[in-house]
Amino acid sequence: MTIDNFEDHIEPKILERGFDYYEQDYVRQVKQIATGEFTAKVMGSYPYNVYLRFDDKTVEMHTCSCPYEYGGVCKHIVAVLYYIADAEMLDEVIEILPTEDLQNILNAVSEAQLREFVLKYAKLNRSFRKDFLHRFGTNIHEDEEDV
Numbered sequence: 001m002t003i004d005n006f007e008d009h010i011e012p013k014i015l016e017r018g019f020d021y022y023e024q025d026y027v028r029q030v031k032q033i034a035t036g037e038f039t040a041k042v043m044g045s046y047p048y049n050v051y052l053r054f055d056d057k058t059v060e061m062h063t064c065s066c067p068y069e070y071g072g073v074c075k076h077i078v079a080v081l082y083y084i085a086d087a088e089m090l091d092e093v094i095e096i097l098p099t100e101d102l103q104n105i106l107n108a109v110s111e112a113q114l115r116e117f118v119l120k121y122a123k124l125n126r127s128f129r130k131d132f133l134h135r136f137g138t139n140i141h142e143d144e145e146d147v
């Protein structure tokens with residue numbers, strides 16, 4: 001999926017809603033935080049944070065903080081895609097230092113995604129698991145941390 005053909009890859013209903021959001025000027029604060037990486041806020045009944053990463057014109061990653069989880073692209077992401085396409089933002093070559101990356105990405109990650117990541121990561125990484133239990137496991141017996 002690229003910025004030029006995303007309409008062929010997204011369900012028409014979602015496309016239509018996303019386009020409405022774009023037309024109603026719901027897309028705000030579109031920022032290129034690093035080369036090919038964008039964050040934006042999409043208004044509506046509730047404001048959501050969108051993060052998009054492109055490799056050249058190809059969409060490599062997209063996340064949105066809304067609860068829509070039926071296989072990826074929601075209307076908020078579509079709205080931002082329309083915005084970036086129309087403003088031809090990908091044609092400007094901008095080199096930006098990725099200073100706020102972590103905070104911006106974190107803002108766009110949903111709680112469910114975050115929980116899933118923490119769970120997976122804690123299984124893989126013993127020292128992270130230990131730190132996590134130390135920080136949040138106040139009711140977990142501290143002296144059993146090496147089990």
Ligand SMILES: [Zn+2]
Nearest residue numbers: 064066074076
């Ligand atoms: Zn969304």
